[in-house]
Amino acid sequence: MLDLINVSYDTQIPNNVGLSSDKKVLKALEKWHPGYINWWNDLIPQKFQESMVYLRTAVSVDPKGWAKFDYVKMPEYRWGVLLAPQVDGRTIPCGEHKGQPAWQEVPGEYRNLMKRLIVIQGDTEPGSVEQQRFLGLTAPSLYDMRNLFQVNVEEGRHLWAMVYLLQKYFGRDGREEADDMLRRSSGSEEAPRMLGAFNEETPDWLSFFMFTYFTDRDGKMQLESLAQSGFDPLSRTCRFMLTEEAHHMFVGETGVGRTIERTCQVMNENGITDPYDTNKIRDLGVIDLPTIQKKLNLHYTLSLDLFGQEVSTNAANAFNAGIKGRYQENRIDDDHMLTNDTYVVWDMVDGQAVQREVPALTAINMRLRDDYTRDAAGGVGRWNKIIAKAGIEFELKLPHESFNRKIGVFAGHNFDPDGKVVSGAEYDAGLPKWLPTHADGDFIQSLMKPVTEPGKYAGWINPPKVGIDNKPGDFEYVKLHMA
Amino acid sequence: MTKLIDFQTDPSKYRHWRVEYDGPVANLIMDVDENAGLFDGYQLKLNSYDLGVDIELADVVQRMRFEHPEVKVVVMKSGKEKVFCAGANIRMLGGAAHSHKVNFCKFTNETRNTFEAAEADSGQKYVAAVKGACAGGGYELALACNHIMLTDDSASSVALPEVPLLAVLPGTGGLTRVTDKRKVRRDRADIFCTIEEGVRGKRAQDWRLVDEVISNAKFDAAVEERAKEFAAASTKADVEKGIELTPLQREIGADGSVTYSLVEVAVDRDARTATITLHGPEEDAPADMAAFTEQGAQAYMLRLARELDDAFLHLRLNEMELGLLVLRTQGDPEKFLAHEALLLNNADHWLANEVLHYWKRILKRVDVTSRSMVALVEHGSCFAGILAELLFSVDRSYMMEDEFEGDNRPLATVTLSEANFGRMPMGNDLTRLETRFLGEPESVEKAKAAIGEALEAEDADELGLVTEILDDIDWEDEIRIFMEERASFSPDAMTGMEANLRFAGPETMETRIFGRLTAWQNWIFNRPNAVGAEGALQRYGTGVRGKYNMERV
Known part of the structure; x- marks a missing residue:
């Protein structure tokens, strides 16, 4: 077990920020760390705490150090504080300070705005771990279980990264905010996580894959925009986090892909050509494609809500202050200040969705969401290739962005997944076809039986093409602790 | 707007x-x-x-x-x-x-x-x-x-x-x-x-x-x-049932005049003046609070209050350029005092209590209205009790002295009542008379001794209850000159000066709130740092920060 009294932070916490010589941060971390370990211990079921998991640990930021694989017990995972290397002469990429040297310390005038962005980002990291805490019990394979835990410990590390920034740069307020990250909890009535999508349950593995594909991709986009920050430590932190975030989306995309692949395979083996022959397909113990589409509809739209209001003062302020940029800001060909630019956003006029131009500065959220949608469409295309290759006539698609929205201009209006305004009655009638029903949930839940034998997979999902760290198919990714 | x-x-x-x-x-x-x-x-x-x-x-x-x-x-x-x-x-x-x-x-x-x-x-x-x-x-x-x-x-x-x-x-x-x-x-x-x-x-x-x-x-x-x-x-007495505040009877004329059942507002746009006339009661006071409650929102004291309140709010928000408000009353002061007395004598009755507190609030509303205000105590007027309180709320008051040719209305009087000595405090927690006589507390006592007396001009002047008394020869000219002069001053200077002069004496939270509002907030809300094209308020929502002139004033 970790010795919490005599932590050698340079060995226990891989870091490239000189942690052991930074008295201020050390003092803060010493107080925070036990709470974090308690949070972790209370969260993950005990038998997994004791299990040896084949995990990737980042011990430094150079290509050799950021992916060290070995067996480790999760509570002893070495959560590192790692910032991407400093770029010489980096300047603020956007907004009214564009071209000035990037800040190495927090500018007082933006302290609160910056702190709020970091807190919101930080709050999502432990949130998803909380949402996924019981999934280990129903993992379809040791391979998947290991991927879940990898995602979990890395979200934990991302929390560390945000907490480090808060404690290092934001004084007493920052320390309090760091404590509150451990106080809030997903779905809690007492103190819920800040964003709605992180208070929803992740009840089954298909949800987990959809979550890592769609919702972690929101995280990626937010990190991408923070990686453009004029506040250099934030930028460097987020750039390094992005290298890990890619794996989460890989877990999501391949997880959904393997599920689809299995469904198509079983349909073909049994001569079923109609993807809507739901009962027959389900009787064979695989998840029918229309249900996968419903799950997709749900997670995509929940994730769109995470981008906030289409027209947002806060986002405009943050961009103009140079605290966050747009997706791939440096590749965009404009003045990076958006002085007179406009951007097209959705709005509701007399109950109809219309597009209109607004000052681009106020549409930063909308633009990032559009980038997100383009980014998210890629994997959907690859899933469709799997279906097409199997010769089944079915196409998954992203619903229109007006469907099932709780935040932004579409909230409170009834749209179908094609973006058509429908009556309340039509909406009620359509919902069972558009979003997962409780019955769908029951069915998926009935498939969630753990498979813990190395190299074996639950019947509703195919094995991966390649193992983690190029390990062979029967590799024991998790050595389960048998109590 | x-x-x-x-x-x-x-x-x-x-x-x-x-x-x-x-x-x-x-x-x-x-x-x-x-x-x-x-x-x-x-x-x-x-x-x-x-x-x-x-x-x-x-x-x-x-x-x-x-x-x-x-x-x-x-x-x-x-x-x-x-x-x-x-x-x-x-x-x-x-x-x-x-x-x-x-x-x-x-x-x-x-x-x-x-x-x-x-x-x-x-x-x-x-x-x-x-x-x-x-x-x-x-x-x-x-x-x-x-x-x-x-x-x-x-x-x-x-x-x-x-x-x-x-x-x-x-x-x-x-x-x-x-x-x-x-x-x-x-x-x-x-x-x-x-x-x-x-x-x-x-x-x-x-x-x-x-x-x-x-x-x-x-x-x-x-x-x-x-x-x-x-x-x-709670120590509040249990009351079974309230009264309904029925809609006010109100007509707004094309010229901007407003007519209620007991209050009239006449508008003279050229003179930037509104004249508010309050009518005394026609009917006798209700026999008791039960009768008053029965009358409900129609009871004279409540109806007059609601109408006056609405008239002031209307003038404040809808008639910004009428810089001078002239307050008049017409009616029988004794009858008014009888209506008032029912409330004062039953002040522990819940409804009497509410109506009296409502009058307190309206008078405070008058106090903080940033218009020049003058009261004209004319023949036939009923500045008595609570209505006399208006004389001490406005910036100046003029009273008719002796008979006027061709005017057969009863001679102008001012009558004080218990209501002028504690029930209707200003925001500074003093009565208007205490504030008025801040340097001569004995004048409050003298006025108190005159409770119930219908004071004609000379007596009212002697007691310091009005600004000036004017006879038939001077009245018209003096009033006209005052009004023309008043309407010619800078409205900003008037607002500032009046707010300063109206609230003599101690500060309370309430006076501080309104005082800070008229002074600091007024000033800041006019400065380019807030409302200029590049000010923070104008730029809010655009993502661009306000640009400040960093000079401290």
């Missing part, structure tokens, strides 16, 4: 508030309809408010006292998730004329004062149950409640972000209540007022920004329980 703003409403017309009555406890729920702003060009998002929202609140508070005297505790809460109230709508403020902003703030202040005083005046205690963001004017709503409960969900906070966000000050007494009412230490208040996100949880309680911080899971139950406790501890 040329649309006529109507201060009359009723529950059937509410768009932004609803009230759930549960015996002695009423839940007052703010649920602003974002598409029902008073003007075009903004949406009332996140429970933000404009004057329309506040007119409804004022109506709720007023009806709570008259129509629901059974209520002892009012719990103010939000009907929206994650936000209690985001304060005054910024886009509305950004788009509004300066005069509208100031009068909007003044009205909202009066409404805050009204429900704040409801506990002391009527035994109705307002409690704020804060869940979600409570910022700016939202926190000021809570501050005016007499008990603030905040949920501890590690996200809900109270905040006054005006300075860092908008480069203006909280407009409804926020700063003053933080130090004077909540007694927050000044250095902590300094921190609190400069951080956008405000203060939450335990610190909010430690700093006395709220009274209680309660765990989120237990919050609703705790609020309910506290409301019940407050209701049980």
Whole structure:
């Protein structure tokens, strides 16, 4: 077990920020760390705490150090504080300070705005771990279980990264905010996580894959925009986090892909050509494609809500202050200040969705969401290739962005997944076809039986093409602790 | 903003508030309809408010006292998730004329004062149950409640972000209540007022920004329980049934004149003058409070109050260029005093109490109206008791002396009553006569000795109750010259001068709130740093920060 009294932070916490010589941060971390370990211990079921998991640990930021694989017990995972290397002469990429040297310390005038962005980002990291805490019990394979835990410990590390920034740069307020990250909890009535999508349950593995594909991709986009920050430590932190975030989306995309692949395979083996022959397909113990589409509809739209209001003062302020940029800001060909630019956003006029131009500065959220949608469409295309290759006539698609929205201009209006305004009655009638029903949930839940034998997979999902760290198919990714 | 703003409403017309009555406890729920702003060009998002929202609140508070005297505790809460109230709508403020902003703030202040005083005046205690963001004017709503409960969900906070966000000050007494009412230490208040996100949880309680911080899971139950406790501890007498505040009879003429049943407003646009005439009662006073209650909103003393109140609000918000208000009365002073006496003699009757407090509030409303005001005590007038109080509220008063040729109305008199000696305090907590005679307290005593005497001009002048007395020869000319002169001065200088002169003597929280409003807020709201093309208020929402002239003035 970790010795919490005599932590050698340079060995226990891989870091490239000189942690052991930074008295201020050390003092803060010493107080925070036990709470974090308690949070972790209370969260993950005990038998997994004791299990040896084949995990990737980042011990430094150079290509050799950021992916060290070995067996480790999760509570002893070495959560590192790692910032991407400093770029010489980096300047603020956007907004009214564009071209000035990037800040190495927090500018007082933006302290609160910056702190709020970091807190919101930080709050999502432990949130998803909380949402996924019981999934280990129903993992379809040791391979998947290991991927879940990898995602979990890395979200934990991302929390560390945000907490480090808060404690290092934001004084007493920052320390309090760091404590509150451990106080809030997903779905809690007492103190819920800040964003709605992180208070929803992740009840089954298909949800987990959809979550890592769609919702972690929101995280990626937010990190991408923070990686453009004029506040250099934030930028460097987020750039390094992005290298890990890619794996989460890989877990999501391949997880959904393997599920689809299995469904198509079983349909073909049994001569079923109609993807809507739901009962027959389900009787064979695989998840029918229309249900996968419903799950997709749900997670995509929940994730769109995470981008906030289409027209947002806060986002405009943050961009103009140079605290966050747009997706791939440096590749965009404009003045990076958006002085007179406009951007097209959705709005509701007399109950109809219309597009209109607004000052681009106020549409930063909308633009990032559009980038997100383009980014998210890629994997959907690859899933469709799997279906097409199997010769089944079915196409998954992203619903229109007006469907099932709780935040932004579409909230409170009834749209179908094609973006058509429908009556309340039509909406009620359509919902069972558009979003997962409780019955769908029951069915998926009935498939969630753990498979813990190395190299074996639950019947509703195919094995991966390649193992983690190029390990062979029967590799024991998790050595389960048998109590 | 040329649309006529109507201060009359009723529950059937509410768009932004609803009230759930549960015996002695009423839940007052703010649920602003974002598409029902008073003007075009903004949406009332996140429970933000404009004057329309506040007119409804004022109506709720007023009806709570008259129509629901059974209520002892009012719990103010939000009907929206994650936000209690985001304060005054910024886009509305950004788009509004300066005069509208100031009068909007003044009205909202009066409404805050009204429900704040409801506990002391009527035994109705307002409690704020804060869940979600409570910022700016939202926190000021809570501050005016007499008990603030905040949920501890590690996200809900109270905040006054005006300075860092908008480069203006909280407009409804926020700063003053933080130090004077909540007694927050000044250095902590300094921190609190400069951080956008405000203060939450335990610190909010430690700093006395709220009274209680309660765990989120237990919050609703705790609020309910506290409301019940407050209701049980209330000393307010049980009243079975209130009276209905029926719609006012009011006609607005094409020339801008307004005619009520007892109040008339005549408008002379060239002279930028409105003349308000109050009529005395025709009928005898009701025999007792039972008869008064039976008459309800039609009872003379209440009807006159409501009409006068509405007339002042109308003039303030809809007639900005009428810089001089002339107050007249006509009627039988004795009859008026008989009506007044019924209330004074039964002041412990709930309805008499409410009507008297209502008159107190109206007189305060007159005190803080930033128009030049003059009272003309003419023959046939009835400046008696409460109506005489108007003489001490206005900037100057002129009284007719002796008979006027061709005028057969009864000679002008002023009659004091008990009402002039304590029941109708000003914001500074002194009576108007005490304020008037700040340097000569013995004059208050002399005036008191004259209670009930119908004082003719010379006597009234002797007692210092009027500015000047004028006879038939001088009256017309002197009045004309005064009015022409007054209308020619800079309205800004008048507003400042009058506000300075009206409130002699000690400061109270109330005078500080209005004083700071007219001075600091007026000034800041006019400076380019806030409202210039590059000012923070204009730029709010664009993403571009306000550009400040850094010179300290």
